[in-house]
Amino acid sequence: MTAITVDRLHKTYTVPEREGGLRAAVGSLVRRRTRQVRAVAEVSFEIDHGEVVGFLGPNGAGKTTTLKMLAGLLHPTSGEARVLGSTPWQRERSYLSRMALIMGQRNQLQWDIPVLDSYRLNQAVFRIPDAQFRSRLDELTELLELQALLRKPVRNLSLGERMKCEIAGSLLHAPQVLFLDEPTIGLDVAMQRRIRSFVADYNRRTGACVMLTSHYMADVEALCRRVIVIHHGRLLFDGGLTDLVHRFAAEKTITVELEESRADDADLARLVGGHPLERSATGISVRVPKAETARVAARLLAELPVVDLVVEEPPIESVIEQVFDAPEEQPSGQEVTGG
Amino acid sequence: MAEQAVAGPTTAGRPDFSRVSWPALARYYRGEFSAATANNLAYRGAVAIWVVTTVIQPLVSIVVWRTVAGPGGQVSGYSSAEFVTYFAITMLVEHLTFIWLMWEFEYRIRTGSMSPLLLRPIHPIHKDVCDNLSYKVIGLLGVVPAMVLLVVGFGGDVSDIGVAQVLAFLLALLLAMALRFVLEWVLALSAFWLTKISALNNLYFSVFLFLGGSFAPLAVLPEAVRAVALVSPFPWMLAFPVEVAMGRRSGADVLVGYGVQLLWLGLALLLLRLVWRRAVRRYSAVGA
Numbered sequence: 001m002t003a004i005t006v007d008r009l010h011k012t013y014t015v016p017e018r019e020g021g022l023r024a025a026v027g028s029l030v031r032r033r034t035r036q037v038r039a040v041a042e043v044s045f046e047i048d049h050g051e052v053v054g055f056l057g058p059n060g061a062g063k064t065t066t067l068k069m070l071a072g073l074l075h076p077t078s079g080e081a082r083v084l085g086s087t088p089w090q091r092e093r094s095y096l097s098r099m100a101l102i103m104g105q106r107n108q109l110q111w112d113i114p115v116l117d118s119y120r121l122n123q124a125v126f127r128i129p130d131a132q133f134r135s136r137l138d139e140l141t142e143l144l145e146l147q148a149l150l151r152k153p154v155r156n157l158s159l160g161e162r163m164k165c166e167i168a169g170s171l172l173h174a175p176q177v178l179f180l181d182e183p184t185i186g187l188d189v190a191m192q193r194r195i196r197s198f199v200a201d202y203n204r205r206t207g208a209c210v211m212l213t214s215h216y217m218a219d220v221e222a223l224c225r226r227v228i229v230i231h232h233g234r235l236l237f238d239g240g241l242t243d244l245v246h247r248f249a250a251e252k253t254i255t256v257e258l259e260e261s262r263a264d265d266a267d268l269a270r271l272v273g274g275h276p277l278e279r280s281a282t283g284i285s286v287r288v289p290k291a292e293t294a295r296v297a298a299r300l301l302a303e304l305p306v307v308d309l310v311v312e313e314p315p316i317e318s319v320i321e322q323v324f325d326a327p328e329e330q331p332s333g334q335e336v337t338g339g
Numbered sequence: 340m341a342e343q344a345v346a347g348p349t350t351a352g353r354p355d356f357s358r359v360s361w362p363a364l365a366r367y368y369r370g371e372f373s374a375a376t377a378n379n380l381a382y383r384g385a386v387a388i389w390v391v392t393t394v395i396q397p398l399v400s401i402v403v404w405r406t407v408a409g410p411g412g413q414v415s416g417y418s419s420a421e422f423v424t425y426f427a428i429t430m431l432v433e434h435l436t437f438i439w440l441m442w443e444f445e446y447r448i449r450t451g452s453m454s455p456l457l458l459r460p461i462h463p464i465h466k467d468v469c470d471n472l473s474y475k476v477i478g479l480l481g482v483v484p485a486m487v488l489l490v491v492g493f494g495g496d497v498s499d500i501g502v503a504q505v506l507a508f509l510l511a512l513l514l515a516m517a518l519r520f521v522l523e524w525v526l527a528l529s530a531f532w533l534t535k536i537s538a539l540n541n542l543y544f545s546v547f548l549f550l551g552g553s554f555a556p557l558a559v560l561p562e563a564v565r566a567v568a569l570v571s572p573f574p575w576m577l578a579f580p581v582e583v584a585m586g587r588r589s590g591a592d593v594l595v596g597y598g599v600q601l602l603w604l605g606l607a608l609l610l611l612r613l614v615w616r617r618a619v620r621r622y623s624a625v626g627a
Contacts, residue, residue, distance in 0.1 A: 068454075071458060072457070072458075073454055073457055073458065073622065074622065075620050075622075089620075091457075091619065092356075093356035093357070093460035093461075094355075094356040094357060094460075096356075096458065096459065096460035097353070097354070097356050097460040098353070100458075101458055103454070107452075107455070108455040108458070110374055110378070112377065112378045112381050112382075113374045113377045113378065117370070117373075117374055117377070118374075120370055121367070121370045121371060121374060123366075123370075124363060124366040124367035124369075124370050124371075125367055125459050125460065125461050126354075126459075126460065127354040127356070127360060127363045128354075129354075
């Protein structure tokens with residue numbers, strides 16, 4: 001049961017371009033130069049009903065552009081997409097009424113009126129029958145603990161409270177496809193966790209298909225078994241999260257804070273088994289294969305004046321970087337040329 | 340069963356969006372209107388300042404044209420008392436037809452706040468209609484007393500205004516409101532292409548000032564300018580309803596006027612349909 005089919009989706013923006021300074025500004029009056037910027041390049045994938053897919057990539061990779069095309073906000077330059085049987089950018093009302101795009105940095109609720117009034121407006125827009133509206137609102141209120149917030153104007157809410165309200169507002173019409181663009185950005189850890197478990201729960205209960213972008217690995221780990229990675233608009237990886245993590249987060253970073261940094265380079269290189277090493281003002285950090293983590297850490301603890309030692313997974317950005325650096329990991333058929 | 344499989348698990352019982360539901364639209368209008376009113380009341384200070392601004396311009400016009408006409412004199416068939424009435428009613432019509440969306444659209448496109456409006460299964464124009472109506476209703480609280488004060492204070496001539504004129508005026512006013520709203524909404528859509536449309540707005544309003552009749556009654560304008568004005572949509576959005584109210588147009592003349600208003604409205608709606616589709620296609624603002 002395919003919910004989303006994307007076939008060689010391509011988006012190029014035309015942006016004006018000029019050098020800085022007055023001369024260039026005057027020049028641009030006469031002759032305007034533009035540049036083609038490729039945001040999404042021939043991306044293809046399919047997502048089934050009920051799937052939660054992490055959509056990853058560094059800033060500017062083309063994630064948001066892709067989501068906007070799938071939500072019907074942007075027209076692609078070329079390529080096809082079908083979501084719930086519709087072509088999104090034809091913007092049929094029946095399609096818009098069955099999907100939601102939630103952008104962490106974008107306000108969809110009305111700023112000056114109580115949250116509940118915005119919800120009532122959504123009820124009218126999405127033509128939700130009273131009984132359904134009430135039962136969904138009750139459910140969302142309970143799950144996201146909104147009781148105290150419903151009667152406050154949106155402008156009086158904290159960022160986290162607002163995000164909860166935004167999410168609830170976008171789910172009142174029970175969308176079958178949910179696009180979440182950085183839903184936890186700027187939120188504290190507890191709120192991030194709550195939103196994560198809520199999304200998982202929503203997916204479980206309704207069987208809705210969820211596509212999620214996030215810079216927080218924890219979001220992706222908690223929610224997505226599958227991830228799609230894009231970089232410079234190109235699809236680089238499409239597969240299980242465990243595959244991705246296993247393959248590319250095969251290293252860990254050991255960061256050591258030292259009492260005094262007297263060890264010399266040769267000594268340190270021996271201690272860490274020749275793995276890449278960085279010195280900082282307070283100590284060193286070294287990236288080692290997972291299997292060697294314990295051994296190297298033990299050696300460091302035994303032989304250096306260690307104040308503190310931390311073992312970390314590499315951050316998601318660097319995992320993506322590694323996917324990008326490893327061309328053999330590209331699934332066949334997804335490789336793109338030209339553009 | 341098969342259809343369920345294609346559309347997904349929770350399709351059953353969903354409303355049919357392929358056709359317009361009037362009760363649903365009415366519910367939406369009620370909700371959006373009260374939301375807009377809550378907003379306007381929250382910023383009542385700003386609204387009051389806007390209303391004061393609306394009153395100042397006719398005040399200036401009245402002082403100037405009364406001086407031009409002089410006591411007991413006339414300019415192109417307008418006595419100084421009639422100038423007072425003309426500009427007082429013009430103020431009311433201006434308040435009820437004016438829209439500010441051309442500036443709003445520039446902001447919407449630049450900041451990406453257009454996006455949420457485009458994600459909903461309802462045309463964004465409905466929200467603007469509600470916001471606009473709400474502002475106007477609230478503004479009337481200031482504009483109507485101001486109009487009465489101007490007429491009484493400056494000795495306006497209301498001897499030709501009877502029930503028939505008021506009724507005829509109301510229809511002309513409604514058509515003028517609809518026409519100007521649609522036309523300026525279409526103009527506002529140019530923000531999709533230009534992202535900075537203030538210059539275009541200023542040009543538009545300068546032309547409107549002359550040809551619409553807010554600077555002076557059309558009768559006062561030179562013959563050539565008046566001829567141009569009458570084949571433009573501008574006087575049908577402002578001067579025409581004012582002239583109907585003052586009884587300066589009557590009988591067949593009024594009916595023809597309605598016809599011209601309807602014609603322009605039809606054209607504007609057609610244009611709206613055409614431009615809107617292209618505008619949405621074009622929507623690709625950075626940070627959209």
